[in-house]
Amino acid sequence: MVVLKKTPLNKVHHDLKSKLMDFAGWELPAWYTSILEEHKATRSGAGIFDESDMGRVWVIGRKAGAFLDGILTKPVQQLEVGSSQLSLLCLENGGILDDLWAYRVGADQYLLVWNASNIEQKLDWLHRWAGSDPDIIIVNTSLDTVMVAVQGPSVHQLKSLESVSHLPHFGFTQTKIGDISVFVSRTGYTGEDGFEVIADAVKALPLWESFMAEGVKPCGLGARDSLRMEAGMMLCGQDMDTSTNPFEAGLGWLVDLGKGDFVGKSALLEIKSQGVKRKLVGFQIDGREIARSGYKVVKDGKEVGKVTSAGPSPTLGINIGFAYVPIELATLGTEIEIVIRHKPVTAHIVNKKFYKRGA
Amino acid sequence: MNPKEYKYTQEHEWICPESGNKGKMGFTDYAQTQLGDIVFLDLPAPGTKVEQFKKLGEVESVKAVSDIFAPASGQVLEVNQTVIDEPKLVNEDPYGAGWLVKIEMSDSSELGNLMNSDEYDKFVAGLSEEGSE
Numbered sequence: 001m002v003v004l005k006k007t008p009l010n011k012v013h014h015d016l017k018s019k020l021m022d023f024a025g026w027e028l029p030a031w032y033t034s035i036l037e038e039h040k041a042t043r044s045g046a047g048i049f050d051e052s053d054m055g056r057v058w059v060i061g062r063k064a065g066a067f068l069d070g071i072l073t074k075p076v077q078q079l080e081v082g083s084s085q086l087s088l089l090c091l092e093n094g095g096i097l098d099d100l101w102a103y104r105v106g107a108d109q110y111l112l113v114w115n116a117s118n119i120e121q122k123l124d125w126l127h128r129w130a131g132s133d134p135d136i137i138i139v140n141t142s143l144d145t146v147m148v149a150v151q152g153p154s155v156h157q158l159k160s161l162e163s164v165s166h167l168p169h170f171g172f173t174q175t176k177i178g179d180i181s182v183f184v185s186r187t188g189y190t191g192e193d194g195f196e197v198i199a200d201a202v203k204a205l206p207l208w209e210s211f212m213a214e215g216v217k218p219c220g221l222g223a224r225d226s227l228r229m230e231a232g233m234m235l236c237g238q239d240m241d242t243s244t245n246p247f248e249a250g251l252g253w254l255v256d257l258g259k260g261d262f263v264g265k266s267a268l269l270e271i272k273s274q275g276v277k278r279k280l281v282g283f284q285i286d287g288r289e290i291a292r293s294g295y296k297v298v299k300d301g302k303e304v305g306k307v308t309s310a311g312p313s314p315t316l317g318i319n320i321g322f323a324y325v326p327i328e329l330a331t332l333g334t335e336i337e338i339v340i341r342h343k344p345v346t347a348h349i350v351n352k353k354f355y356k357r358g359a
Numbered sequence: 360m361n362p363k364e365y366k367y368t369q370e371h372e373w374i375c376p377e378s379g380n381k382g383k384m385g386f387t388d389y390a391q392t393q394l395g396d397i398v399f400l401d402l403p404a405p406g407t408k409v410e411q412f413k414k415l416g417e418v419e420s421v422k423a424v425s426d427i428f429a430p431a432s433g434q435v436l437e438v439n440q441t442v443i444d445e446p447k448l449v450n451e452d453p454y455g456a457g458w459l460v461k462i463e464m465s466d467s468s469e470l471g472n473l474m475n476s477d478e479y480d481k482f483v484a485g486l487s488e489e490g491s492e
Contacts, residue, residue, distance in 0.1 A: 019392075019395065030395070031395055034395065035396050035420075035421040035422060222395065222421055222422050289399070290398065290399050290419050290424075292423070292424060311421060312398050341401060341417065
């Protein structure tokens with residue numbers, strides 16, 4: 001039997017009688033009360049998510065910045081201390097190993113926050129490129145820390161976050177919530193304003209409680225997925241992986257081909273000059289049917305692609321998704337069909353950012 | 360809490376026998392808590408023949424698709440249009456307004472293959488124990 005890993009908040013999830021599931025080897029709540037309620041609470045108030053499954057890895061040392069610039073698609077040494085950026089970790093052939101946040105915490109101190117899947121593969125990858133150099137130290141703190149996201153339009157009214165309310169988007173600081181030392185960044189994965197908070201694992205319960213006391217709603221993986229999908233955010237391992245390149249995944253904006261050499265750069269230059277043959281697009285189903293990950297995309301009776309993420313959009317009341325389609329079909333407004341329960345169902349290609357904050 | 364006069368399947372459907380070999384069917388309360396928010400129902404049109412324990416339709420929650428199985432063989436007499444328009448009725452009132460279809464049973468002795476409410480209560484309690492281990 002597979003024993004699932006527990007986050008420092010596991011007891012909370014059990015006590016709240018959440019519906020638990022296996023997510024990349026972690027036991028996490030699919031929902032506490034209802035995905036729809038949790039989704040709506042985050043869009044209209046504030047929700048809290050246990051994101052401890054995500055990896056938190058420090059890269060420190062005199063050559064840390066140069067090392068990261070050699071494996072990431074965006075230049076980290078140009079980041080000011082106290083700011084962060086999204087970046088990709090690519091294989092030599094340009095395939096996407098992961099997307100991650102790189103925080104420049106000190107001149108020679110970087111924190112990487114990446115997805116739960118393939119943690120070992122990614123750590124091995126870092127160690128492989130770092131080699132035995134004593135000026136590049138990689139420290140995985142994922143299991144010693146807790147990470148929560150607090151997201152939604154009313155986060156700025158929370159007392160717990162009063163001291164970080166001034167942070168610019170993608171900015172971060174090390175401060176205290178009550179007497180708990182925390183690392184807080186103004187980032188998130190929901191399409192709402194909000195913060196992500198990292199603290200020592202032993203402080204997980206008081207940290208959680210401080211947000212509960214202010215009425216923040218616990219939200220599970222279901223809402224995490226529907227929120228990010230509505231906001232047009234992709235999930236690595238589902239919408240892109242080592243068999244997809246950043247340009248077809250619509251992540252070309254995360255690749256800086258003007259910076260110095262990095263792993264995958266020559267392959268990515270080649271791919272860019274040749275142009276991509278397929279593209280990840282957003283689609284909206286015309287009717288009431290719901291597409292799901294893995295469903296076939298059909299055009300003129302021929303299978304032309306696959307759905308990667310899909311489901312209902314609770315905010316918009318429509319059924320949406322992402323799919324890879326041939327480049328000639330990837331223009332807005334193009335009609336495609338998705339095979340749902342053996343029947344082709346009409347859908348249209350639309351902007352991937354289905355939901356925009358304040359819209 | 361599971362109605363006494365209903366009969367239950369291991370797949371968490373109920374059927375409420377009425378006069379004239381007819382019966383309404385739906386999901387149990389346990390089923391709706393496991394499925395979560397229900398957002399779409401694919402139900403057979405009146406006249407469709409169904410077979411006991413065979414697939415009758417599909418239910419979609421926000422998260423996933425699941426099959427619906429027929430609690431008895433026969434023919435679909437009526438489909439609950441209200442629940443098709445408002446699938447969350449299955450979550451809110453699984454034994455009442457959230458019923459799915461009415462079946463004209465071809466062999467009412469098949470009801471003997473189903474659990475009564477006490478048996479179903481025990482069956483669900485057993486599942487919850489397994490789940491918490």
